[in-house]
Every structure is written in structure tokens, then in C-alpha cells.
Amino acid sequence: MIKVSHLNKSFNGQPVLSDVSVTFEPGKTNLIIGRSGSGKTVLLKSIVGLHEIDSGEIWYEDTLFNKLDFNSRKEIRKEMGMLFQGSALFDSLTVEQNVRFPLDMFTDKSMEEKLDRVNFCLNRVDIHNANKLFPSELSGGMKKRVAIARAISLNPNYLFCDEPNSGLDPLTAILIDDLIKEITLEYNMTTIVNTHDMNSVMKIGEKIVFISDGYKCWEGTKNEILDSDCAILNDFVFANALAGQLKKSKGKPDQSSTSS
Amino acid sequence: MFRFLTQLGNYVILLKKVFSKPEKAHVYYKQTLHELVYLGFNSVGIITIISFFMGAVITLQTAYNTENPIYPTYLIGLGCRDSIILEFSSSVAALILAGKVGSNIASELGTMRVTEQIDALEIMGVNSASYLILPKIIATLLFNPFLTLISIIVGIMGGWMAGTLSGVITSEDFIYGIQYAFIPYYITYSLIKTLFFAFIITTVSSYHGYNVEGGSLEVGQASTKAVVYSSVLILLFNVILTQLLLS
Numbered sequence: 001m002i003k004v005s006h007l008n009k010s011f012n013g014q015p016v017l018s019d020v021s022v023t024f025e026p027g028k029t030n031l032i033i034g035r036s037g038s039g040k041t042v043l044l045k046s047i048v049g050l051h052e053i054d055s056g057e058i059w060y061e062d063t064l065f066n067k068l069d070f071n072s073r074k075e076i077r078k079e080m081g082m083l084f085q086g087s088a089l090f091d092s093l094t095v096e097q098n099v100r101f102p103l104d105m106f107t108d109k110s111m112e113e114k115l116d117r118v119n120f121c122l123n124r125v126d127i128h129n130a131n132k133l134f135p136s137e138l139s140g141g142m143k144k145r146v147a148i149a150r151a152i153s154l155n156p157n158y159l160f161c162d163e164p165n166s167g168l169d170p171l172t173a174i175l176i177d178d179l180i181k182e183i184t185l186e187y188n189m190t191t192i193v194n195t196h197d198m199n200s201v202m203k204i205g206e207k208i209v210f211i212s213d214g215y216k217c218w219e220g221t222k223n224e225i226l227d228s229d230c231a232i233l234n235d236f237v238f239a240n241a242l243a244g245q246l247k248k249s250k251g252k253p254d255q256s257s258t259s260s
Numbered sequence: 261m262f263r264f265l266t267q268l269g270n271y272v273i274l275l276k277k278v279f280s281k282p283e284k285a286h287v288y289y290k291q292t293l294h295e296l297v298y299l300g301f302n303s304v305g306i307i308t309i310i311s312f313f314m315g316a317v318i319t320l321q322t323a324y325n326t327e328n329p330i331y332p333t334y335l336i337g338l339g340c341r342d343s344i345i346l347e348f349s350s351s352v353a354a355l356i357l358a359g360k361v362g363s364n365i366a367s368e369l370g371t372m373r374v375t376e377q378i379d380a381l382e383i384m385g386v387n388s389a390s391y392l393i394l395p396k397i398i399a400t401l402l403f404n405p406f407l408t409l410i411s412i413i414v415g416i417m418g419g420w421m422a423g424t425l426s427g428v429i430t431s432e433d434f435i436y437g438i439q440y441a442f443i444p445y446y447i448t449y450s451l452i453k454t455l456f457f458a459f460i461i462t463t464v465s466s467y468h469g470y471n472v473e474g475g476s477l478e479v480g481q482a483s484t485k486a487v488v489y490s491s492v493l494i495l496l497f498n499v500i501l502t503q504l505l506l507s
Contacts, residue, residue, distance in 0.1 A: 045379075048383055049382075050379050050382060050383070070387070073385070074385040075385070076385075077382075077383060077384060077385030078384070078385045080383055080384075080385075081383075082379075082380065082383045084376045084379065084380060085376070086375055086376060088375060088376040088377050088379065088380040089377075090372075090377055090380075091371075091372075091375075091377070101384075102384050104284065104287055105283055105284055105287060105384065105385075105386055106283070106284075106384075106385070160383075
């Protein structure tokens with residue numbers, strides 16, 4: 001479980017997040033949604049400690065993460081995996097070396113054991129015969145999948161995904177969404193996904209937090225999101241032409257097709 | 261002044277992070293070997309070419325400016341030797357390396373920063389500053405003295421070839437000149453300077469690359485800043501070290 005309490009964050013005196021409090025539950029795909037520039041990425045990066053917060057608390061289970069020093073944070077960070085918007089694979093390393101990297105740094109396994117784990121992770125994300133390729137030789141979808149493989153190589157308890165579908169075609173985006181959902185269930189991880197893609201929201205969202213202008217405006221489930229009376233949230237949810245038409249005709253998207 | 265002090269403070273903080281205990285020694289060892297090839301061995305070519313031609317030019321310039329029967333011709337060899345050992349192979353070569361290696365380091369780290377690769381390291385719990393910068397510092401401190409020695413040898417060879425082929429000095433006189441009143445400490449002085457300059461080039465360039473904020477434009481600016489600041493600091497420390505080591 002990750003608990004954020006009264007989090008405030010500003011850049012050069014300009015508030016970006018104001019009094020955000022939310023609890024992210026284990027074994028579930030938690031989504032942070034909102035418009036571009038609403039503060040989603042800053043919230044995610046604050047939770048993982050890439051941004052130092054101005055005030056508030058970030059708890060990982062019973063540990064107050066934001067008060068820990070760099071070395072103490074390392075222990076919790078070994079429990080984290082993160083999928084970045086641009087994949088953030090190391091350019092100078094091959095696919096195999098990228099996935100092996102956390103194992104090289106933090107385990108004393110033999111090379112054979114490490115390679116077994118690398119191949120297991122790559123197979124899990126459906127990447128085959130690409131061990132010796134460099135990131136520049138991969139497609140956008142493949143990069144994301146390799147990044148997921150790297151993120152799960154140490155069996156993390158927490159998975160963070162920043163805009164996992166950005167730059168992907170709709171079918172590949174669905175594949176990535178499915179993969180995140182499956183891995184979350186399989187490893188019983190606390191997963192937090194940043195997105196503004198409503199397809200992802202309806203596909204994998206179990207707990208959804210809506211951020212607007214740095215404030216938490218709404219929190220609920222994907223079924224509740226369609227019946228919300230929050231005007232800003234409705235503007236965001238029904239901005240899509242098809243969803244807007246469905247709303248006008250007082251219909252709702254087919255739940256059976258969106259539930260996983 | 262405030263900005264300068266802030267930058268200096270951030271530079272010191274970065275160095276503290278860089279020199280903290282490494283996570284896995286064998287990973288750092290491999291990374292250092294990679295940097296030895298990437299930053300050191302790959303610079304041999306440019307240092308060789310420039311040293312050869314600079315040695316040649318120094319010899320010809322010395323010859324044309326000391327065209328006087330009072331001066332013995334072997335002084336051309338002596339002038340070439342001392343110019344190369346005392347200044348060219350340490351200071352001027354360091355300025356060239358600040359351009360090549362410095363911009364390389366700054367753009368590599370800057371690109372890693374803007375593409376979130378450094379963030380990815382931090383998320384894993386890796387001390388990114390130490391993992392990325394320490395092997396570069398070790399590699400340049402180990403390899404740059406060899407570059408200086410190569411530069412000295414090739415520079416003097418260039419001077420000898422230019423002098424003898426153009427006929428301004430005989431081979432015997434040149435060889436006598438480079439042996440005449442030789443002070444071995446000059447080599448030590450040159451190597452000590454090289455170590456300081458290697459540290460300046462690597463750390464200053466790393467500082468600018470590691471702290472890039474923005475996109476490709478800022479990476480380019482960081483690369484330029486890395487070269488400019490490294491070069492200025494090399495020139496400043498050249499004066500200080502010369503005073504300290506030769507006075």
C-alpha cells in the first residue's frame with residue numbers, strides 16, 4: 001500500500017500539486033488521470049522520490065518514504081519498478097543487458113541464473129529473439145515491453161507506469177494495458193499508472209484518481225466514473241467524440257466489453 | 261556571484277555523490293574498462309595527428325625565428341622538446357580533449373537525463389552520479405597520462421621530420437638538441453598537470469551534462485558550456501600549477 005497525505009509541490013514558487021491525499025491499494029491497478037499539465041507526472045515522480053516534495057507525507061506500508069535519506073530510500077527503491085513515458089532503456093546496452101542490469105547491480109546470482117531470469121521476463125512480455133538488439137532497433141511497443149521486463153526483473157512490490165500508451169497505436173496500447181494488468185495480478189503488486197487515455201481507464205482502472213490543476217478532484221472506480229457529478233471530470237471523460245455521443249443518447253459504454 | 265557560488269556548491273555536492281561507496285565493484289570495473297576505450301583509446305588518433313603537426317610547426321617556427329649564426333642550430337631541437345613537454349602535450353592537448361571528451365561526456369549524460377535514463381537508474385536504487393561519472397574520472401585519470409606521453413613522443417618526431425625534411429636542421433643536431441640540458445622533472449610536471457586537467461575535464465563536463473533540464477537544445481547548450489568552462493579552468497589551473505611546480 002502507498003499512502004500520500006497532504007502532498008504539496010511547487011516549482012519556482014508556482015504550485016503544481018496542492019494538498020493531494022490518496023491511498024493506492026495493493027494488488028490493484030491504480031490510475032492517476034487528468035489533462036496534460038494537470039500534475040499527474042509530478043505526482044508520480046514525487047511518490048517515487050524523483051521530486052522532493054515541499055510538504056506532506058508519502059508512506060510505503062509503515063515507512064515514511066519522503067523523510068528517508070538516499071541510502072535508506074535505496075532499500076525501498078529495490079522494491080520498485082518503473083515504466084517511463086519514453087521507456088528510458090539504456091541506449092548503450094542491448095535488450096538482454098537492459099533487463100539484466102538490476103540483477104547485476106543488486107543480486108549475487110550466477111550469470112546463468114541471471115540469464116534465465118532475463119529470458120523469463122522477456123518471454124513474459126512476449127519479446128522473443130531480441131536479446132542482442134539495441135533499443136534503437138526496437139519499435140515503440142517493443143521498447144515499452146522491454147522496459148516492463150526490466151521493471152519486473154527483481155520481482156518488485158510496486159510498479160509505476162508513466163503514460164505507458166503514449167505514442168502507441170490503439171492495438172499495441174491495449175496489449176501494454178493488458179500486460180500491466182496481468183503482471184499486477186500475478187505478482188500482487190501495487191501498481192500506479194499515469195494516463196489520460198480513457199481506453200486504459202475503462203480497460204484496467206480499478207481505482208481511479210482524477211487530478212486537475214494540481215488538486216485531487218475525484219476518486220473512485222471505473223463504474224463510478226461514468227455517473228460522477230464532477231463537472232471537470234465529466235468534461236475530461238466525455239471529451240472523446242464517441243463517449244460524448246453515448247452520453248448524449250444517455251447510454252453508457254458496454255460494461256462487458258470494458259471489464260477485464 | 262550568488263549564481264557562481266550556487267554552481268560551485270552543486271558541483272561539490274555532485275562530487276560527494278560521485279565519490280560515495282560503489283554498489284557493486286565488478287560492475288564499476290566493467291564500466292571503467294568501457295570508458296577507458298571510449299574516452300581514452302578513442303582519443304589516441306586525434307592526439308597523435310595534432311601532436312605530430314604541432315611538433316612540426318614548432319620546429320619550423322623556432323628555426324625561422326632563430327635564424328642567426330650566434331645561435332647553435334641544436335637549439336631548435338631543444339626549443340621543440342621543451343615547448344612540447346612543458347606546454348603542448350599537457351595544456352594544449354588538454355584543451356583539445358576538453359573539446360572532444362568534454363562535449364562527449366556532457367552530451368551523453370545530458371541525453372540520458374532528458375530521456376529519463378538517469379531517473380531510471382535512481383528508481384532502481386542505483387547511485388546514478390557514482391555509476392555514470394566515477395568510471396569516467398578513473399578512466400581519464402588512468403589514460404590521459406599515456407596520451408600525454410604519446411603526444412610528447414609523436415610531437416618530437418613531427419619536429420624531427422619537419423626539421424630534417426625541410427633542411428632547417430640536421431638529424432644529428434636535432435637529436436643532440438632534444439638531449440641537451442634535459443630535465444626529467446619536466447615530464448613529471450607535465451604528467452601532474454595532465455592529471456589535474458583530466459579531473460577538470462571529466463567532472464566539469466559531467467556536472468553540466470548531469471544537471472541538464474529541458475530537451476535537445478539544452479543538451480547542446482550544456483555541451484558548449486562544458487567545453488568553455490573546462491577550457492577556462494584548464495588555463496587558470498595551468499597558471500597556478502606552473503607557479504606551484506616550477507617556482
